[in-house]
Amino acid sequence: MSLPSSPPSLPSWLQWWQRPFPDANTLLVRGSRPALIDSGFVGHAEETAAWARAQAGTVDLVVNTHWHSDHVGGNALLQATGTVIAAGAPEAEAISRRDAGCCAAEYLDQPVAPYTVGLSLDDKQVLRLGDTDWEVVRTPGHTPGHLALWQPDERLLVVGDALSDYDVGWVNLALDGPDAAATALASVKRMAELDPRVVLPSHGPIPLAPGPALAAALRRAQRLVDDPAGAVWYGARRIFAFALMIRDGIPAEAIEPYLHARAWLTDAARLLDLTPEALADELVTTMLRSGTVVLREGRLHAAADHTLVSAESLRVPYPRAWPAMGPRRAQG
Template sequence: MRKSSIIFFQRKFPSANMVLIKDQLPILIDTGFGSDAEETEQLVREAGILPEELHLVVNTHYHSDHVGGNFYLQKNYGTTIAAHKWDAGLINSCDREACSAEWLDQPVEPYQVNIKLSNNDEIHTGSRTLKVLHTPGHTLGHISLYEPEEEILICGDLFHKNDIGWLNIFREGVASIQRSMESLDRLSKLQIQHAYSGHGPRIDNPLVAIDAARTRLDKWIKAPEKVAWHACKRIFAFTLIMKNGLAKEEIDNDLLRCGWFQDFARYSFQLRPEEFIQILLDEMIRSGAACWHNNYLIASAPYQAPPVKWMNRNIKPKDWSTQYPLRD
């Protein structure tokens, strides 16, 4: 019988971290960015699990850096995908709002959610049981997974070791701040030894990280512009990562095409989008989120850029049903 273990993969952007529950019924939590799908498969193989042996992939939420490998695994190995029921409805109907991909201008290849999860559901891996906790905030369908035997929490992008997930007030609503606070309050009542988030290293003092996240959210409630700045910098940095930087002369047109940029400029900062471009660039440089290199603006975080050919496919949920039909 295979010995049970929990394996954490800390990954570079644009991929999110993954967690593999190596057991009689192996479970993979999140699958990284689409361009890293073959690397995702290789990591699973190197951990001693054949991809066809995966009993289930569970997504903490539907952003491109967490679900990008779903298509590859489902197409090549028939992998079963599980996600919160609210994400599943958008995904399975190929809704253009699915994954926020249209608004964020992030490519996601098509997949189907086979198992719709709800709060307090249980996922059995053989010798372990993972409890599904609905923890909305970063997205409305965001979930965390709790393993009580070793007191381990897999928290997606709800909070990180030294940060919290950005909040999409234009797609998830202004109540996302309060939802995040309520989700953190719920998790703070658990016995947690270690936590694994979607980005960054293992969290060895989860309750300290949760308290820090709640403190930050409390400041955001009092100063909503902080929410907007946090989100803008995270989204734009991810864009720079996906495109391996932007030439100075490309930046204006690229930003003006983005729904997120238009919304934050007009409604969070009450500026015409053209006026907000230089303000955002200055803040990216000041905060250290990006820097200039040979007339290119590049993200400061460590990353491996997706191949240009892959990015040029520009796959979005609005095209899934016609270009990439999937069987139910």
């Protein structure tokens, strides 16, 4: 099958910023109500806010596709200057309650600066971003509160981590239950049925053709359903690679104690019927062998392209220590 040589065109009011890890791609919808879709990693919050202001002056709204650290890291900083944060209802409610599990920040050991959600989003809700109406499409799977955003006139579909040009989002069978992969598959099917002209993923480039990208995502999501152990391994590799990226690698001698202390690793080991020690060992060995991690000057690094973050920026509290919610901002 031949693919077009360039990605489909974007409307002039939509600004796409493709970012390496640990930031999710960032989208800006310009217009009378400037809106940012996802806000990057906490270590780059200043950069994210500066970019958005340079493009749009002010940002009225941030919409989070889901609450993972690489999507919500700029929320706190933008909120401090009056931006309202919008998120899927289950995540919005948990953030309001200050649940210890918020953002899976502690579980994944991924820092997130404390924020509040001012606008809770339900399925099929219509949201004005810029000067256009977008529909909220609940797409649980990668997280239970994950959402996509659909702009029917331009047939643009913001898919978050549900899929990318090369893969689907990992699922957490321990945290979200054994049906999480089937839930993710159903969400990809729902997105494919929209028949988008442009798919806008949170990681990697805009697919040259949405049809083949969605077809590949359906096959890949089906594989995660058919092979739960493979799904657990896939998640473990992604979580560990991210941990290495945000720390500029981890000293070789600190890898074992780091991994043994992680809730996600203990859960994955239980699902795989391994000891945490055996899983940690096999994870490092197989990732070194495949080249996804590399040992350099005594530190284990993730091989994938990523931007450095300062160690200082990681020093934010886990959600269990977040300050209680202040007064909620009404949505005007």
